[in-house]
Amino acid sequence: MIEVTHLTKTFKDKKRGVVRAVDDVSFSCEPGKIYGLLGANGAGKTTTLRMIATLLKPVEGQAIVAGHDVVKESALVRAKVGFLAASTALYGRLTAREMITYFGELNGMETKAIKARIKQLADELDMHDFLDRRCEKFSTGMKQKTSIARTLVHDPDVMIFDEPTLGLDVMTARAIVRFVRQCRDRGKTVIYSSHVMSEIEKLCDKIGIIHDGKLVAEGTLPELQQQFGENDMEEIFVKAVGGEAALQAALEQAEKQG
Numbered sequence: 001m002i003e004v005t006h007l008t009k010t011f012k013d014k015k016r017g018v019v020r021a022v023d024d025v026s027f028s029c030e031p032g033k034i035y036g037l038l039g040a041n042g043a044g045k046t047t048t049l050r051m052i053a054t055l056l057k058p059v060e061g062q063a064i065v066a067g068h069d070v071v072k073e074s075a076l077v078r079a080k081v082g083f084l085a086a087s088t089a090l091y092g093r094l095t096a097r098e099m100i101t102y103f104g105e106l107n108g109m110e111t112k113a114i115k116a117r118i119k120q121l122a123d124e125l126d127m128h129d130f131l132d133r134r135c136e137k138f139s140t141g142m143k144q145k146t147s148i149a150r151t152l153v154h155d156p157d158v159m160i161f162d163e164p165t166l167g168l169d170v171m172t173a174r175a176i177v178r179f180v181r182q183c184r185d186r187g188k189t190v191i192y193s194s195h196v197m198s199e200i201e202k203l204c205d206k207i208g209i210i211h212d213g214k215l216v217a218e219g220t221l222p223e224l225q226q227q228f229g230e231n232d233m234e235e236i237f238v239k240a241v242g243g244e245a246a247l248q249a250a251l252e253q254a255e256k257q258g
């Protein structure tokens with residue numbers, strides 16, 4: 001279970017002054033459900049997820065993850081969370097199996113449990129062909145699958161995926177979406193961030209639209225369709241963020257920041 005209340009994060013930026021990257025965001029996600037966080041570049045998705053995963057401290061508000069406070073009980077939260085970030089890195093000289101094993105050991109797992117878990121992950125993510133090859137020669141898709149496996153080797157209750165299909169071909173993206181669905185079906189609490197509308201639409205039980213640090217709309221797909229009087233997720237999204245001009249302005253701002 002994840003319960004986020006009034007979560008806020010500010011950054012001091014030389015050019016822009018104080019940036020409210022995440023501004024009074026509240027939402028919750030139950031076990032066996034996928035919460036989709038949808039937002040344009042710079043909307044505040046990664047900052048929100050980094051706070052939930054204990055990598056950043058909120059300036060206000062609270063996040064309770066698997067029963068523990070992310071600030072006061074960060075070690076307990078970390079043991080229960082797997083966070084796949086865009087920056088999740090691999091050591092090129094290790095094979096995928098060595099890499100996953102290493103992270104299993106870091107998580108205090110026993111050899112037998114690691115072996116069984118690698119087999120399960122390799123089956124689910126279709127990794128057997130490259131498990132014993134070095135990561136340095138991997139395609140983007142192979143790297144991403146290995147990153148997912150090493151992030152989730154300890155089979156955490158809470159799984160956070162930050163734009164997991166970014167830059168992947170259709171087949172690899174589909175394999176990853178299928179895998180995320182399996183995690184949900186096994187009772188995991190899943191947060192999935194993306195700016196790919198179709199993925200969010202198909203995958204998520206509840207959708208939160210984040211814009212300029214604020215959660216501007218939330219609901220199941222039918223609820224959002226009813227609220228905005230639109231069937232198409234893209235139209236819902238554009239309406240929720242205040243129209244095309246507001247979206248364009250936010251994207252230009254994000255581009256300037258690089």
Ligand SMILES: Nc1ncnc2c1ncn2[C@@H]1O[C@H](COP(=O)(O)OP(=O)(O)OP(=O)(O)O)[C@@H](O)[C@H]1O
Binds near residue numbers: 012022044
């Ligand atoms: N360390 C930082 N210092 C200053 N500003 C930051 C920092 N990290 C994030 N920001 C700013 O906070 C805002 C939200 O960024 P964030 O990375 O959370 O957005 P995002 O929705 O994940 O975007 P993207 O899809 O581009 O990854 C942006 O304005 C960004 O420039």
